[in-house]
Amino acid sequence: MKRAPFLLFLLALPALASFSSWASESVRLDRAPINPNDLVSLQRGAHTYVNYCLGCHSAGYMRYNRLTDIGLTEQQIKSHLILGDAKVGDLMKTAMDAKDAREGFGAAPPDLSVIARSRSSGDGSGADWLYTYLRSFYRDASRPTGWNNTVYPNVGMPHVLYQLQGQQVLQVTERTGTGGHKEKVQRLVLDKPGTISALEYDRMVADLVNFLVYVSEPARHTRVTIGIFVLIFLSVVLALAYALKKEYWKDVH
Numbered sequence: 001m002k003r004a005p006f007l008l009f010l011l012a013l014p015a016l017a018s019f020s021s022w023a024s025e026s027v028r029l030d031r032a033p034i035n036p037n038d039l040v041s042l043q044r045g046a047h048t049y050v051n052y053c054l055g056c057h058s059a060g061y062m063r064y065n066r067l068t069d070i071g072l073t074e075q076q077i078k079s080h081l082i083l084g085d086a087k088v089g090d091l092m093k094t095a096m097d098a099k100d101a102r103e104g105f106g107a108a109p110p111d112l113s114v115i116a117r118s119r120s121s122g123d124g125s126g127a128d129w130l131y132t133y134l135r136s137f138y139r140d141a142s143r144p145t146g147w148n149n150t151v152y153p154n155v156g157m158p159h160v161l162y163q164l165q166g167q168q169v170l171q172v173t174e175r176t177g178t179g180g181h182k183e184k185v186q187r188l189v190l191d192k193p194g195t196i197s198a199l200e201y202d203r204m205v206a207d208l209v210n211f212l213v214y215v216s217e218p219a220r221h222t223r224v225t226i227g228i229f230v231l232i233f234l235s236v237v238l239a240l241a242y243a244l245k246k247e248y249w250k251d252v253h
Contacts, residue, residue: 029151030128032127032130036213042210045207050083052160058093058094064089094109114216116209127212132151133149134161136188137162137168138170162194164196166193
């Protein structure tokens with residue numbers, strides 16, 4: 001697949017941080033159907049990230065060889081995930097020059113190493129935000145890019161995956177709410193289908209989000225495993241200590 005800009009300007013402008021936080025809290029987020037233990041999903045997500053994201057967005061805290069954690073060999077990483085002259089031990093950095101990015105886009109596209117953690121909120125996890133956001137683009141002729149997003153209104157990023165998903169339009173209707181007040185209801189409708197079905201697109205986005213969650217904390221699985229063994233060990237020690245205490249004090253009246 002041809003590498004294309006992906007997640008362009010997501011959190012790129014610090015001045016919009018408070019606004020984007022409000023936007024994410026005002027929209028119901030869909031639950032991201034991800035599984036951190038699904039290695040095949042993580043591998044598909046890594047492939048999508050390299051082909052669509054890495055052209056603009058680094059994952060600067062992740063090294064290519066760390067992807068052996070998700071079941072890939074170094075040879076597979078070299079053959080399928082390293083598209084330039086990077087080495088398998090290098091960080092996953094974009095080849096785009098930061099100065100060129102600022103001149104072309106107004107701001108350097110942000111690093112996505114911890115995007116899944118930074119987007120967590122009271123209404124849902126960062127994974128839920130990303131999963132909903134990437135499925136909520138719609139055509140908007142008033143925007144410079146021709147695209148808008150219900151999760152992140154007036155976002156500067158175009159929908160680079162529209163050929164896969166298709167083109168959605170925003171339908172706004174009115175309904176009578178509590179107390180007889182009129183309420184506006186927004187609904188995204190697929191106007192022109194893409195090259196893959198809606199189910200396939202949702203799965204692709206879920207795989208990508210799954211990978212971004214992994215990248216945000218690659219040691220999570222190891223940490224949880226160690227924690228479980230530590231709790232088991234402490235439980236055994238507690239049982240032995242209690243038995244020893246009973247033995248010492250059995251003759252004390």
